[in-house]
Amino acid sequence: MTLLKKIVPKLFNSESAMITCLKCGKKPAGASFALCAECLREYPDIDKIIQLHRSARVKFDLPPIPPKSPEGIPCTLCANNCRLALGQKGYCGLRENYQGKLLTKMPDGSALLHMYQNPLPTNCCAAWFCKGSMEQGSNLAVFMYGCNFDCLFCQNSSHKYLEEAPVVPEEELVQKALDPRVRCVCFFGGSPEPQFPFVVRAAERIHRESGGEIIS
Ligand code: SF4
Numbered sequence: 005m006t007l008l009k010k011i012v013p014k015l016f017n018s019e020s021a022m023i024t025c026l027k028c029g030k031k032p033a034g035a036s037f038a039l040c041a042e043c044l045r046e047y048p049d050i051d052k053i054i055q056l057h058r059s060a061r062v063k064f065d066l067p068p069i070p071p072k073s074p075e076g077i078p079c080t081l082c083a084n085n086c087r088l089a090l091g092q093k094g095y096c097g098l099r100e101n102y103q104g105k106l107l108t109k110m111p112d113g114s115a116l117l118h119m120y121q122n123p124l125p126t127n128c129c130a131a132w133f134c135k136g137s138m139e140q141g142s143n144l145a146v147f148m149y150g151c152n153f154d155c156l157f158c159q160n161s162s163h164k165y166l167e168e169a170p171v172v173p174e175e176e177l178v179q180k181a182l183d184p185r186v187r188c189v190c191f192f193g194g195s196p197e198p199q200f201p202f203v204v205r206a207a208e209r210i211h212r213e214s215g216g217e218i219i220s
Pocket residue numbers: 070079080081082083084085086093094095096097098099151152197198
C-alpha cells in the first residue's frame with residue numbers, strides 16, 4: 005500500500021468530506037470549515053483554525069501545544085523548549101519523559117529517516133546558490149521523521165507516522181552517502197531539528213570520510 009493511500013483515510017475521513025460553501029453557496033468546501041478557499045481567505049476564523057490544528061495533532065497522538073509542565077524535564081533541542089511531565093511526549097513526538105528520564109524514540113546511534121537519491125540539480129530551494137547544484141551526479145535526500153513545527157499547509161505530513169518510520173543506523177546512512185554517484189546530502193523532513201545530534205554527527209562523518217568531497 006502506498007503511503008498516500010495510508011494517509012488519505014486518516015486525513016480525509018467522513019468528517020472532512022466535501023460540501024458546498026456556506027458563505028457563497030457555490031464552491032466546494034471541506035466540511036471542517038464549511039467555507040471555500042476564497043471565503044476562508046476573506047473571513048478567516050483564526051480561533052477555529054487553531055482549534056482544528058490542535059485536534060488534528062491529537063489524531064496522531066501528538067501534543068496539541070508544546071508541553072510546559074513547570075516541574076517537567078526540559079528539552080532544549082529546539083525553540084519549543086518543551087518541559088515534559090512524567091509520561092508526557094514532546095511536541096515533536098520524538099522525545100518523552102519515561103520514568104523520570106528524557107528518552108528519544110530512536111535507539112542510540114540511529115535515526116527515524118527515509119533516504120533516496122535524486123539526480124542533480126534537484127528542486128531544492130537553495131540550488132541557486134549552493135555549489136552542490138553545479139555538480140554532476142546525485143543528491144542523497146534524507147527525510148527525517150518528526151517535526152517541531154505545525155505549519156498550516158504542511159507539505160510533508162507523512163513525518164507524523166512515527167511508528168512506521170524506518171530506524172536507520174548512522175553507519176548505513178554514511179555508507180549510502182559515500183556511493184560514488186552522491187555529490188551532496190540534504191537533510192529535510194519533517195524537520196531535522198528533533199534529531200539534530202544524529203544529523204550533525206552523520207554530516208561530520210560524511211564530510212570527513214569523503215575527504216571533504218561531499219557537501220552535507
Ligand atoms: S525537540 Fe521535540 S521535545 Fe525537544 S523541545 Fe523540540 S519539540 Fe520539544
